[in-house]
Amino acid sequence: AFQGKEKFHKTVRFAQFYFIDAFILLCCGAEFHLLSFHLDTTKDDLKRYKQRSVCKLVQKFPMASTMEITSLSAVNDFYSYIVLTAGSNRALEVFDLNAGCSTAVIPEVHTRSVHQICQNKGSSFSTQQHEAYNLFMTTAAGDGIKLWDLRTLR
Numbered sequence: 001a002f003q004g005k006e007k008f009h010k011t012v013r014f015a016q017f018y019f020i021d022a023f024i025l026l027c028c029g030a031e032f033h034l035l036s037f038h039l040d041t042t043k044d045d046l047k048r049y050k051q052r053s054v055c056k057l058v059q060k061f062p063m064a065s066t067m068e069i070t071s072l073s074a075v076n077d078f079y080s081y082i083v084l085t086a087g088s089n090r091a092l093e094v095f096d097l098n099a100g101c102s103t104a105v106i107p108e109v110h111t112r113s114v115h116q117i118c119q120n121k122g123s124s125f126s127t128q129q130h131e132a133y134n135l136f137m138t139t140a141a142g143d144g145i146k147l148w149d150l151r152t153l154r
Contacts, residue, residue: 011028017076032060035056037134067087069088086109086114088113109138114140116139
């Protein structure tokens with residue numbers, strides 16, 4: 001995989017659009033990358049082979065004390081600065097991209113590495129209380145599902 005002229009140092013394991021399709025998030029080893037992008041959709045038969053779409057690194061966010069990010073979750077359906085990551089060290093880390101840093105680490109979230117994080121994104125079919133958007137779930141193989149609250153990290 002290439003990012004402009006720079007190669008990624010490890011396999012890209014996960015990628016998604018973020019902040020209502022304004023950015024791309026992707027996991028590479030023990031860090032995730034925030035990328036900005038511009039897709040050039042103009043058509044010019046004389047210059048059709050020239051690449052004018054660009055993708056640029058905005059910032060890298062390393063996860064503390066882990067070898068590999070095993071799961072990442074970020075809401076794209078509405079403006080949210082929160083990105084959740086889980087690592088091979090069984091910890092969960094909360095990042096605030098508005099502040100540009102990690103805000104909390106929860107060690108030993110499960111007995112095994114978290115393989116999925118699911119944030120409450122709401123539904124177009126029902127309304128919820130504002131506090132419900134602070135909830136997220138984690139799951140690990142053989143360890144069930146845990147429901148968490150971002151306000152208390154419990």
